[in-house]
Amino acid sequence: MTRDIALVAFAQTDHRRSSDELSEVEMLMPVLHEVLEQTGLKTADIGFTCSGSSDYLAGRAFSFTLALDGVGAWPPISESHVEMDGAWALYEAWTKLLTGDADTALVYAYGKSSPGSVRDVLTRQLDPYYLAPLWPDSVALAALQAQALIDAGDTDERALAAVAARSRADASANSHAQLARPVPQGDYLVQPLRTGDCPPIGDGAAAVVLAAGERARDLCERPAWIRGIDHRIEAHGLGVRDLTDSPSTRLAAQKAGAFERPVDTAELHAPFTSQEIVLRGALRLDDTVRVNPSGGALAANPIMAAGLIRVGEAAAAIHRGDSDRALAHATSGPCLQQNLVAVLEGDPR
Amino acid sequence: MPEVLKAPLAVEFPFTRSLGPVQSAFLTGLRERVLLGVRTTDGRVLVPPVEYDPVTAEEIRDLVHVATTGTVTTWAWNHEPRRGQPLDTPFAWVLVRLDGADTALLHALDAPGPDAVHTGMRVRVRWAGERSGAITDIACFEPCDGEDTVITVHVGEFEEPVTGIVAPARLDYTYSPGRAQSAYIHALAERRTVGERCPSCRKVYVPPRGACPTCGVATTEQVEVGPRGTVTTFCIVNIKAKNLDIEVPYVYAHIALDGAGLALHGRIGGIPYDQVRMGLRVEPVWTQGARYPDHYRPTGEPDAEYDIYKELL
Numbered sequence: 044m045t046r047d048i049a050l051v052a053f054a055q056t057d058h059r060r061s062s063d064e065l066s067e068v069e070m071l072m073p074v075l076h077e078v079l080e081q082t083g084l085k086t087a088d089i090g091f092t093c094s095g096s097s098d099y100l101a102g103r104a105f106s107f108t109l110a111l112d113g114v115g116a117w118p119p120i121s122e123s124h125v126e127m128d129g130a131w132a133l134y135e136a137w138t139k140l141l142t143g144d145a146d147t148a149l150v151y152a153y154g155k156s157s158p159g160s161v162r163d164v165l166t167r168q169l170d171p172y173y174l175a176p177l178w179p180d181s182v183a184l185a186a187l188q189a190q191a192l193i194d195a196g197d198t199d200e201r202a203l204a205a206v207a208a209r210s211r212a213d214a215s216a217n218s219h220a221q222l223a224r225p226v227p228q229g230d231y232l233v234q235p236l237r238t239g240d241c242p243p244i245g246d247g248a249a250a251v252v253l254a255a256g257e258r259a260r261d262l263c264e265r266p267a268w269i270r271g272i273d274h275r276i277e278a279h280g281l282g283v284r285d286l287t288d289s290p291s292t293r294l295a296a297q298k299a300g301a302f303e304r305p306v307d308t309a310e311l312h313a314p315f316t317s318q319e320i321v322l323r324g325a326l327r328l329d330d331t332v333r334v335n336p337s338g339g340a341l342a343a344n345p346i347m348a349a350g351l352i353r354v355g356e357a358a359a360a361i362h363r364g365d366s367d368r369a370l371a372h373a374t375s376g377p378c379l380q381q382n383l384v385a386v387l388e389g390d391p392r
Numbered sequence: 393m394p395e396v397l398k399a400p401l402a403v404e405f406p407f408t409r410s411l412g413p414v415q416s417a418f419l420t421g422l423r424e425r426v427l428l429g430v431r432t433t434d435g436r437v438l439v440p441p442v443e444y445d446p447v448t449a450e451e452i453r454d455l456v457h458v459a460t461t462g463t464v465t466t467w468a469w470n471h472e473p474r475r476g477q478p479l480d481t482p483f484a485w486v487l488v489r490l491d492g493a494d495t496a497l498l499h500a501l502d503a504p505g506p507d508a509v510h511t512g513m514r515v516r517v518r519w520a521g522e523r524s525g526a527i528t529d530i531a532c533f534e535p536c537d538g539e540d541t542v543i544t545v546h547v548g549e550f551e552e553p554v555t556g557i558v559a560p561a562r563l564d565y566t567y568s569p570g571r572a573q574s575a576y577i578h579a580l581a582e583r584r585t586v587g588e589r590c591p592s593c594r595k596v597y598v599p600p601r602g603a604c605p606t607c608g609v610a611t612t613e614q615v616e617v618g619p620r621g622t623v624t625t626f627c628i629v630n631i632k633a634k635n636l637d638i639e640v641p642y643v644y645a646h647i648a649l650d651g652a653g654l655a656l657h658g659r660i661g662g663i664p665y666d667q668v669r670m671g672l673r674v675e676p677v678w679t680q681g682a683r684y685p686d687h688y689r690p691t692g693e694p695d696a697e698y699d700i701y702k703e704l705l
Contacts (some may be wrong), residue, residue: 115608
């Protein structure tokens with residue numbers, strides 16, 4: 044590792060079921076301004092800008108180009124986009140800073156799920172030959188994984204309900220969360236998953252600023268140093284994988300250095316209660332680790348931003364001094380197909 | 393604040409995809425009621441088959457005939473089938489490991505209720521009445537009382553193999569253009585053109601999108617511009633667009649409405665195409681019931697000086 048890189052600012056919108064009155068750029072702009080304000084940087088000071096979003100949520104081609112209006116792209120900026128969760132945009136920005144081509148980076152992500160049906164939209168990311176023509180929706184696929192866990196004796200419906208209750212209770216301290224109070228487990232949406240096991244559908248955006256070396260100390264009192272990031276992927280065929288495990292998460296965590304020393308906090312991108320069970324196992328998290336003190340994706344799950352928010356929440360815990368070493372995880376694809384793990388640390392106190 | 397507009401938006405596309413040799417054999421097999429898997433070098437049989445080993449990335453082509461019966465490896469009961477799903481009555485999503493295979497295939501299981509489904513249960517393929525070489529040639533699975541189908545050797549060669557699929561996809565949205573563009577569209581209905589001024593650089597954006605792309609700040613101050621404007625640049629269109637009732641050649645131009653900080657585009661009419669020029673002064677022509685100007689025509693004023701519009705090219 045040639046340079047130390049830290050996350051120095053994080054902002055997110057209030058996540059809401061619907062934000063009709065706002066275009067994507069109108070929803071995004073306040074968080075862009077907020078992270079710049081936290082650091083005192085102006086757009087022109089930023090070395091690299093990278094975003095994550097999805098045209099399928101917007102229903103329009105190249106929708107991210109309009110969101111760029113919120114950044115201020117004149118004089119011309121160095122910019123890139125991933126059609127994925129913003130956590131992967133952060134990964135790209137991190138590698139850009141590692142090369143020394145830039146000292147600061149702005150990373151943002153947004154998703155407005157309210158215009159369409161997110162369960163239908165997500166079917167379009169599946170294998171187009173064998174899966175997509177059957178339209179298996181995201182809840183159904185997560186339910187197959189949940190049943191596999193129940194059959195394996197790794198969890199039961201009561202344990203899943205406990206994950207849901209803990210997440211929403213913790214979210215009461217998070218003013219941005221969409222569900223910040225206990226939610227009834229409700230009826231089966233797709234058995235064995237009940238409404239309470241599933242994330243809320245909502246609109247939202249998030250942004251972070253990364254900085255290298257001394258720049259990070261100038262911009263932030265207690266930078267959240269990124270000690271490692273890695274992301275790994277598994278076969279897209281669900282029937283090829285063991286749905287009760289997440290070897291890609293484990294490998295990403297290992298490569299990111301997560302197992303070298305214990306973490307005190309973990310922000311896991313587990314939109315479904317059952318996925319937290321899988322991730323805790325893969326990451327060997329025991330009860331000494333605070334998992335999702337923000338409430339996690341069960342409290343607010345703006346598609347394409349929820350993973351970046353996990354990294355942002357982990358970093359914010361370090362900024363506040365609530366954590367010294369935190370793990371952040373983001374996922375994409377059905378049943379935890381792709382996973383990113385970042386390890387963040389504050390300076391010793 | 394005027395009401396934010398909303399309209400239904402359907403995005404529909406018949407995705408046409410070509411198949412590799414293994415996918416082609418598998419989907420042609422479904423048409424012929426034959427189930428094929430592919431064998432990896434270490435001897436595992438993958439169903440549905442893929443062309444590259446998911447573990448080693450090695451190219452694999454060794455087709456294997458597997459049974460139409462199998463075992464459920466996991467399931468989920470779907471109370472409310474959604475559009476496009478295999479059955480329109482409540483059903484179970486299942487991963488099924490077919491006899492002879494080492495991996496599982498995702499499909500639907502027709503069963504009376506969740507109590508009739510469990511992991512480990514035996515199921516068999518129910519074929520669709522009409523088959524074309526697609527995963528939907530399997531209508532669904534159904535519970536099976538135990539008899540196994542006979543597996544024969546099959547080389548995976550068929551007459552008239554399927555080499556591609558058409559996978560129609562449709563997603564429905566309710567589109568809202570947001571506050572700024574709603575205000576623009578509302579004003580157009582009154583034949584007025586409204587932009588928004590950037591509080592920082594003072595440029596007036598038409599149509600407004602709620603943000604100044606140069607400064608990256610919100611625009612809020614509404615400014616009425618036009619109706620007259622200046623042609624800043626133009627091109628002559630010589631190719632007739634399909635379904636467009638405009639005679640060629642015609643002129644398509646960038647028009648800087650008076651007071652606007654950037655040009656919008658429109659068609660120029662009321663003047664021979666070869667007499668349109670930069671600096672020409674124009675005004676909008678509205679047709680009855682239209683929601684935006686049909687075209688722009690010369691006002692008869694003297695041409696604008698180049699210096700006046702050179703920043704707006």
